[in-house]
Amino acid sequence: GAVVSQHPSRVICKSGTSVKIECRSLDFQATTMFWYRQFPKQSLMLMATSNEGSKATYEQGVEKDKFLINHASLTLSTLTVTSAHPEDSSFYICSARLADSTDTQYFGPGTRLTVL
Amino acid sequence: SQQGEEDPQALSIQEGENATMNCSYKTSINNLQWYRQNSGRGLVHLILIRSNEREKHSGRLRVTLDTSKKSSSLLITASRAADTASYFCATEEKLVFGKGTKLTVNP
Numbered sequence: 001g002a003v004v005s006q007h008p009s010r011v012i013c014k015s016g017t018s019v020k021i022e023c024r025s026l027d028f029q030a031t032t033m034f035w036y037r038q039f040p041k042q043s044l045m046l047m048a049t050s051n052e053g054s055k056a057t058y059e060q061g062v063e064k065d066k067f068l069i070n071h072a073s074l075t076l077s078t079l080t081v082t083s084a085h086p087e088d089s090s091f092y093i094c095s096a097r098l099a100d101s102t103d104t105q106y107f108g109p110g111t112r113l114t115v116l
Numbered sequence: 117s118q119q120g121e122e123d124p125q126a127l128s129i130q131e132g133e134n135a136t137m138n139c140s141y142k143t144s145i146n147n148l149q150w151y152r153q154n155s156g157r158g159l160v161h162l163i164l165i166r167s168n169e170r171e172k173h174s175g176r177l178r179v180t181l182d183t184s185k186k187s188s189s190l191l192i193t194a195s196r197a198a199d200t201a202s203y204f205c206a207t208e209e210k211l212v213f214g215k216g217t218k219l220t221v222n223p
Contacts, residue, residue, distance in 0.1 A: 043216060112156070
């Protein structure tokens, strides 16, 4: 099956620093990747849709200058949380959709971000 | 806005019993998907059902879809302790998730 990895799995950083999270589709090409955020005991909230070679589309209320998304290749998308604050602490999950599919998304294992 | 709403929010059963979870949604859909999430982990895709389908099976999973009632159900038969997880339904390609049903299967 399609495998998506994320790196790092956990990161702790100081307030004001920037953190980059990588999302990779390991055995398939993904023209579209999605970034979600999940707070404890809450659902996943879509943050942005990332299309290879073009600018990401952000959901309402998500600051594009704070959450920088780059999708430079068909197998890699990165999310950079800039000037992180404690309220950015969350579980960030990416997903990737097969290049020839409009349906199933395959999810990464998630990245736990803690901002001190 | 949130599209899928799962019911119940929490369910605790004994191993071997069946577990049924329901999902309601608000607008017309092309497909509905069910996912499982183990605590602190990513999501695993379980099954996709299209709007023109009424029922679909995959192993011990059975999903139904009633577009007139805008609802879907997920049935897990002969549950196992390993089925303990949160289950989410999601609609459309952007996957708007509900809050999930937390299933606990007691050995």
